[in-house]
Every structure is written in C-alpha cells, then in structure tokens.
Amino acid sequence: MALPLLQVALDNFSLSDALESTRLLAPELDVIEAGTLLCLATGAESIKALRTLYPDNKIVADLKIVDAGGELANMACTNGADWVTVMCNAANATKAKAVEAAEKLGGEMQVELFGNWTFEEAEEWKKIGLKQVIYHQSRDALNAGGSWGEENMKVVKRLAEMGFEVSVTGGLTIDVLKLFKGIPVKCFIAGRNLRNPADPAAEARAWKAEIKKYWSE
C-alpha cells in the first residue's frame, strides 16, 4: 500500500500569511493547497505564486466548483494547479467539463464530498473520468461536536474499493491518522493543525513519521 501523502491547506486571508506557513512546511510535505478562503480573498494570483515558489510540490486549487466547470478548471490549471476541487453536488455536465479542461492542461479534478450524495452517484463520477475524491468533515460541523469514527472509515474504505483515490480532511490531528490504518488513503489534508504549532516543520515531520509507522507495517 502506497504511503499516504501529506497536504497542507492554506486557509489564510492573505498570500503573505500563507507564505509564512509554506516557507517552513513546503520542504516537509507533499501537497500545498490554495484553500477556498485564500482563493476567494486573493484570487488566482495566489495559485500562481505557490506554483512559482514550489515546483516540487503538488499544488491544489480548492475552488469547490459547482458551476462553470470548464472555465474554473482552466483558470486554476493555467495558473499552475495540479489538482482542482469540484463539489459532489455540481451537475455531472459541470464535472465533465472540468475534467476535460483540467486534463488538457495536465491537471486532475477531485470530487469533494459534502452533504447528500450516494454511491450510485459516485459510480457516475467514475464514468465521467473522475479518479480522486475528498472525504470531508465540515469545519463547522466538527466545531459543533462531530468527530472521526467507524462510520467515516467505512465510507472511505468503500470509496477506495470502488477504485477512487481518496483524500480525507476536516479536523485531522496526528492522533487521528492511525484510525485510517489499512485503508489506502491518497492524502491526509490538514490546515491549522499543521500551520499553527510553534514549529510547523517538526509537526509535519511527526505526521510523516506517523504515516510511515502505520502504512509500512
């Protein structure tokens, strides 16, 4: 089973705040995400800046596309994104256009799971050519008392068994990672829990070590 990757989500309101994190974290992890907050606050220039600064990392544009799939995927990939997010409840026509636009530029779309969706719908996404999904616990739902448990793991596992590369996000801490043991997680995504420790680089190294511990046995 391949080692899960580690991704930092930059949900900052300014590019300089984001760069304060990436300056320390970029060498320690695999994927750098221009978060929805950062994109909406600062625009596509942030995607381009991250691409320019970090040629060795994968760059994600977390646009959470729900419409105008072709235009937005094209914009993100033109500015250097490798992966771009589309919401599960976007029309399949939107997803298809996004896939087409992204692939034309060497990029890949990721379906973000949110609210109501079904495994039957997920089968449709595969037919459209979508290879990646992101299993997401809402920040606000977690704040309201939710947490990671057996039910979540079942869903992640089933999606992986369907053939999707599954990334997971939402309130992840280093202690939560081992709950996913035995599941081929594509990527663990964390924001403040990687950015906010006093020594973010050491924190990222600890997460990578934890991943290696549970995925190389």
Place this chain on the structure above:
Amino acid sequence: MALPLLQVALDNFSLSDALESTRLLAPELDVIEAGTLLCLATGAESIKALRTLYPDNKIVADLKIVDAGGELANMACTNGADWVTVMCNAANATKAKAVEAAEKLGGEMQVELFGNWTFEEAEEWKKIGLKQVIYHQSRDALNAGGSWGEENMKVVKRLAEMGFEVSVTGGLTIDVLKLFKGIPVKCFIAGRNLRNPADPAAEARAWKAEIKKYWSE
C-alpha cells in the same frame, strides 16, 4: 406583489472586464453580483471596488460558501457585500455562522439551491434565520439541454409560499421572465444575457419594462 428586482452577475476573469459591464448597467438595474468566477479570479478586492463605485446598488458576493461560513461571510460583508451566497448542502452549522457574521455587519445570506435538497431541509434553514433562497439552473446543465418549465415554477412558488424571498437564475432570457408571472420573485439574475448585447443598458431597460408589464397587472 412587489416588482422583482434585476441583478447582473459579473462572471468575468478580471475586474476591468466586469467594470466594462457595470459602467453601463449599474444605473439601469438594482443588484450587482461579484460572481464566483470573478471572486475566485480576483479576490475580495473586486467586491470592495464594486461597493465603492456603486453605493446605490445592492452588492452580492456569490461566494457559494460550503464551509468556514463565519469567516467568509465576514470577509464579504467587511468588503461591502449586502448579500452573500451559501450552498444548500453546507452544514447547518456553517449556515448559522454565516448568518450571524453577515447580520453583524448589516448583511444577509442567500441559500443557493443546487443538487439534492428537500423542503424539510428548507424548513430548517428558516429556523436558522435564512430569509433568501436562490433557485439555480446550472449553466452546464442548461448547455446540456435543460430549460425552464412548469416543474421549476412549482418549486419556486412553494419556496415563496414557505416565506422565502426567492431569486432565480440560470440561462434567463427576457422571454423567460413571463413564465414566473404570479410568483413573487425577489430578483431575476442574469449574466451574459445582460452583459453581452451590443447595448447592455437598453437590454436592462427592456428587462425592467418586461418585469413591470407582468408584475403590475
């Protein structure tokens, strides 16, 4: 029945492109929307520029929030948005935080209807304090052959009867407006069909006249 308002959606990739439309359209219509495309391409500065230029129009930030409701609503309203969109499939905790943040700054949230949702869920939104919904036909779905019909009207009507202020959008043309006759539409929202005619101001005046014709009988 109050006259429906008219709203232009600015789905441009640059602020200057958007301003080329608003320079002509702003005096002719009621609401100016910083579209998702514009926000993702240029960031919050576009919302602020529109607020500064057009103190007499309502300004909408079409952020399509699905998470971090408080932070994003606060960002939009701090930059001058009157109304901000949140997706129907966002967690109710996200919606609640967005409502709280927007209202603190004199703003209002709008729930954008997309994909799967139920009227039971809509009742919950009312309890959270959401007053506005946007009934949306996806651009990509319309391109794939969809259109406005009796089924859509029934849904819009029922939402209005539930007490929501209902705006409608998605491939609207001047000829479609009369289909909504008898329904208290809050706002008709159009993008390219208002921006792209040779004389956008004349087009907006024609839409306003059509609205007056069918809502003042």
